[in-house]
Amino acid sequence: DAGITQSPRHKVTETGTPVTLRCHQTENHRYMYWYRQDPGHGLRLIHYSYGVKDTDKGEVSDGYSVSRSKTEDFLLTLESATSSQTSVYFCAISTTGASGELFFGEGSRLTVL
Amino acid sequence: QKEVEQNSGPLSVPEGAIASLNCTYSDRVSQSFFWYRQYSGKSPELIMSIYSNGDKEDGRFTAQLNKASQYVSLLIRDSQPSDSATYLCAGWYGSSNTGKLIFGQGTTLQVKP
Numbered sequence: 001d002a003g004i005t006q007s008p009r010h011k012v013t014e015t016g017t018p019v020t021l022r023c024h025q026t027e028n029h030r031y032m033y034w035y036r037q038d039p040g041h042g043l044r045l046i047h048y049s050y051g052v053k054d055t056d057k058g059e060v061s062d063g064y065s066v067s068r069s070k071t072e073d074f075l076l077t078l079e080s081a082t083s084s085q086t087s088v089y090f091c092a093i094s095t096t097g098a099s100g101e102l103f104f105g106e107g108s109r110l111t112v113l
Numbered sequence: 114q115k116e117v118e119q120n121s122g123p124l125s126v127p128e129g130a131i132a133s134l135n136c137t138y139s140d141r142v143s144q145s146f147f148w149y150r151q152y153s154g155k156s157p158e159l160i161m162s163i164y165s166n167g168d169k170e171d172g173r174f175t176a177q178l179n180k181a182s183q184y185v186s187l188l189i190r191d192s193q194p195s196d197s198a199t200y201l202c203a204g205w206y207g208s209s210n211t212g213k214l215i216f217g218q219g220t221t222l223q224v225k226p
Contacts, residue, residue, distance in 0.1 A: 042218035045216075056211060058213060090157070099205070100203055100205045
């Protein structure tokens with residue numbers, strides 16, 4: 001157990017509303033990632049962070065922003081949710097530095113009506 | 114070309130058989146590759162990593178990397194119904210300090226009793 005908690009686990013919202021998903025880790029690992037998963041697309045990287053205030057864009061970053069003001073928290077914000085952002089969102093951390101050995105949170109299922 | 118590509122399947126094999134899962138990658142992906150297993154409704158979990166050309170064995174799992182052909186595979190020997198899941202291939206993309214993990218779309222494996 002890598003000590004990752006995602007919140008909320010489920011959320012239903014309406015188009016145009018802001019949404020923030022939180023990823024919290026208990027072990028002070030430097031690298032954190034946000035992915036979304038949709039049928040037929042596998043996992044697609046939205047944003048990632050390699051330290052406090054150090055973030056970068058992934059494959060599908062449009063419509064999303066992130067913040068990391070503390071090592072333990074990585075926030076994903078949808079400024080104005082759209083139906084195309086209905087998805088399952090996974091947070092992941094790397095416990096071995098910048099590597100592909102990731103541990104995933106349990107996921108947050110977001111439905112935008 | 115997508116950075117990492119997989120056949121989405123489903124791949125169906127009888128119990129006890131060898132399941133062979135395949136993945137190809139583009140020039141932009143580095144030489145570090147990973148296989149994740151994801152049960153329905155759950156988060157992905159790392160099962161194998163491979164960093165150099167050749168084979169790597171771990172129990173019933175063997176990962177194979179062929180750099181010349183840009184090809185990664187996962188063999189599961191003596192397949193069990195509990196191996197039924199989606200298998201995600203992933204490759205490391207970018208620098209060692211700020212890189213990211215890129216996933217294929219996943220292959221669904223069904224092991225029939």
